[in-house]
Amino acid sequence: MPVFSQETYTKRRNKLQTDIGSGIILLPGNDDSSMNYKDNIYPFRQDSCFLYFAGIDRPGLTFVIDIDNNREILFGDEYTIEEIMWMGPADSLASQAAKAGITEVRPAAALPDFLLRCRNSGQPVHFLPPYLAGITVKLSAWLDIPVALIPQSVSVTLIKAIVRQREVKTDEELREIEAAVNTTIDMQLKAMELAAAGVTETEIAGGLQAVAIAGGGNISFPVILTVNGQFLHNHPHHTPLQNGQLVLCDCGAENAMHYAGDLTRTHPVNKKFSTVQKEIYDIVHNAYQAAADAIRPGIRYKDVHLLACEKLVQGLTEIGIMKGNAAEAVNAGAHTLFFPCGLGHMMGLDIHDMENLGEEYVGYTDSLKKSTEFGLKSLRLGRELEEGFVFTIEPGIYFNPLLTAAWQSEGKHEQFINYGKLAAYNDFGGVRVEDNFLITANGGRKLGRPFATTATDIENLIAL
């Protein structure tokens, strides 16, 4: 894995030490994840916080900062000659550590005793919420905390300090993110190239993964490639595409340094939108554009979300699917029949950046808590935007016959929804448009090279 300069990692760690002040910071790296037996493994994914502070993309490591004694120690083992025989030569751990400015490397087996001595001398041990059971088991053993009590023993101080650093992207990080976005554009182009009547969703999804891997990394999340876009995270199926259908492709690459991209385009299998498809597409694009124009430092993303919802309702009202006052409809939540999710999320080393640290810290604040209402409860980012934030804008309109039937049977929001008109859209599917944005000093900037977003531009692109 390519790495940033030694100074970058040192600076990040120095800031973290200052912010935490005292005690031990314990950052376990990820281990290999098994599929169907121990040694048959998924592609290794290092923990993002470990990557951010220690910069080493290799399983079986733990990084410890002893603030009180000003020591930074990487615990892990060098490969044996037999491991090299199987896996090929690799940089020594000491050399990898040195590239990130870490000078002390100790064997993995020395860690439990080290932590025991820290605890015996009364040093608090700060650790993050684990999301892998293997890490939970290790933390439990190292710190003598029952497995069930690990979640409530995490350090909120450490979480908040890391969120404060990782949420603002530096120029060198932005270059990595843009590289990932550009590979994601290549994936979208491949989807448009492969999509045709008779080709299956899985064939296209496989082709997209090949583009991501060739880009030097891998997919940043499971590919959503579906003619049933109304199911928001539907996985690809083995059914062939048909003319008249819309292909919704929501995919992302992460590059060699594990920074992510995440784009969605929706295009017609037979290369021309029908009148009805174009009507819905234009409404979604209008909401997308309104959100893209609205972002700037200081605006609450929750308000950008609500603005986009209002634009969706206005459009649906113009074509007779909704009715009444748009602002009132959004306030009542009537739009969630068509847009039951959030407008976007933070993005960086994770596609939902830092989601493992807790949305309440990443997307919300002590004064702005996440709503529990249907719709808003799926909005991962609500707080005021700041310069350096990177996030998605991804409005959509989804015609989900199951949800429609459930709502209609209870007459839900009848004053805002023309249920009689909806039967015609039962087979429509869904439309989503998604790009990645950076907050600049005065507004926002779309990341990646220029790439079609309007219905006309997409038609022109796929006609080639």
Add this chain to the structure above:
Amino acid sequence: MPVFSQETYTKRRNKLQTDIGSGIILLPGNDDSSMNYKDNIYPFRQDSCFLYFAGIDRPGLTFVIDIDNNREILFGDEYTIEEIMWMGPADSLASQAAKAGITEVRPAAALPDFLLRCRNSGQPVHFLPPYLAGITVKLSAWLDIPVALIPQSVSVTLIKAIVRQREVKTDEELREIEAAVNTTIDMQLKAMELAAAGVTETEIAGGLQAVAIAGGGNISFPVILTVNGQFLHNHPHHTPLQNGQLVLCDCGAENAMHYAGDLTRTHPVNKKFSTVQKEIYDIVHNAYQAAADAIRPGIRYKDVHLLACEKLVQGLTEIGIMKGNAAEAVNAGAHTLFFPCGLGHMMGLDIHDMENLGEEYVGYTDSLKKSTEFGLKSLRLGRELEEGFVFTIEPGIYFNPLLTAAWQSEGKHEQFINYGKLAAYNDFGGVRVEDNFLITANGGRKLGRPFATTATDIENLIAL
């Protein structure tokens, strides 16, 4: 996922009940595996024993057989309407269970109490060695066994009974395995099509994964696609291929029902083997053919392995790299400088079939224990072959300069190895030929459609 008939699963379970006799059989299915945060997941892979006996390809399930009370219960939850909104509609759990002949479905939350009552009434609970930390944690909580004691609490009775069933492949299983082998041949053809000077290993590896996904399943293990074949499980790197190099491609598909294929071919980037490359290739192929000709019911696979090793030594002696008596060289282990691993492994629902149950039960017996010597300790299958066994034959010759330097410095096996000749092979790489075989009543049968194995046939194939 397509499934076998209800009768197939019922018959398998009835046999298992009879073999175990009494108590509880506890088969936890796998859960989703997280990458960099909880909800960003790898492609789900169900546990193979769960697939074999319960046939349901979905996370979050546990299957229990209460032999004493003749009950078979699937513990798991139906999807909520909100889950369907995100993921799309799915068969109900009850209907999936019914397809496998399981009539009792209970909520996941009912499992801990159920198991508590079983334990209180003195029923022994048989479970298999877990390979996922999450399953270990669950077993620990359900059965009140400390996490560290789980490995020694597994049921050897259950392991042995399951190995006895799964090791003999039925005709319906063979059809699935052959489908997977044929998709694997498609992957090999794709590797030959894509390989050219300037193309990177990762680009080709990505293309192979696309073929596996389009085949209806996925890769059965991480693709080995490398110009450094001397490193046995080397992962693809971002370096471009060069003319004069050999591409070693060891890859496999698993089909929609999760049966696996596993083939290796080695071919020249510039489409013609050099004289030296062909010499080595022919030696490997000769060993491969000798092994393929030798397999039959009753022969110990360890002896087939040793026969192949002897053929390798004879060939290497003919070209002056080794010397002395071939049988003595193999007996001394001198060949392990060039072939430090095993000739093959069992194959089925897992690419190393049932590896999680323990090689001592799958590949060896109470009377034939696995060797601890370098070379033989990597032979996963040693015991007598039986009709219905499916396994790989995969000899190779690897020139590993690191291992050569280590051996040469201690003068290891000098009476069998002409170290002076080896410097010329430092950049050679490695050659492996691998196919999948079934033991029939009288001998063996290669699985899958015809596919080039000799140097000449491979050259003819890639010249097209």
